[in-house]
Amino acid sequence: MHVPDQYLSDPVSAVTAVVAGAAVAGAAVHARRAGHAPHPALVGATTAAVFGLQMLNYPVAAGTSGHLLGGALTAALLGPAWGVLSVTVVLAVQALVFADGGLTALGTNTLLMAVVGTLVGWAAARGVLTLLRRGEERARAGRAAGAAVAPCAAAAGGAAGVVAAAAAFVALYALGGTVPVATGALTGQMLGVHLLVGVGEAVITGAVVAVVVALRPEVLALTATPGDRPEARVRSAALVPAGALAGVAVLAAVALSPLASAAPDGLEATAERVGFAGAARDHALAGAPLADYGDAGGILVGVAGVVGVVACLALAAALARAVVGRRSATCA
8 A cells, every 4th residue: 555656646745744754753752651662673573574574465356466554563562652663664664765655655655554554453453352351261361361362353453454544545535636536436446455455464463463472472562551561571572572573574575575466456456447547656766776676676576575674673673772762771
């Protein structure tokens, strides 16, 4: 769902950039003040995993593919504020290094995927978690009960986040689309295909959360209670799932990315069917060696994937250290 340049008018793109910037800044402030401070290694590995998994387009219908957005996944692992920051790093790397998602549309993409997708995904996951916890045995309380049902809750959040992001795009296009289209047709196509994309998002999100639960359930942000402050042992335990997530990132970006579907994703397919695909402007960095994940420069997609994984891991981990500051060092 990476919006290219010129799908939306310049004024709408500017407004989304301001709103997204404010939301990301707010997330950084909240992340610094909140009790849940994930280990920088976990933040970096989660971000790298989302980048790698986003390279895996999967078929959802004839001639259409989808890919992970990652908002609900990052929120489940890191918390909503850190989730917003994590997906923002992924989107910035994709736009600036791989020419994926327009430069003037970076604010739009951040608003849709990093803000709306993450926050709606988190809210839905927490809501489902509360309902599922009620069905657990009374003897299993707190994190233990939550961890048992966390993958299902996170999966539901993943599906909800995708549909919410798609609906938000429809609203933005209705406000400032550069090509006039029938809003009803756009809504039907966009939401219809992203309901299917959401199924894949749910499966991937639930599977990754299940792996973390199996390794170290105590690091999961989704099951944390308000006011939780991670002890040193919990933060140290994050290194195990961080290693697993880094492995997922490399596996997806290097080994599996060549097998990804080449069909247009849900937004591209919708644009073609509804009639605004021609509005897209060529990316300003389309001639860069790593543009289109190496295709522009004749670089193997797996090599481009490694570059992206390393960049996302390093930038997100550095951001985590910068945001948390000295408090992170005293808790470690």
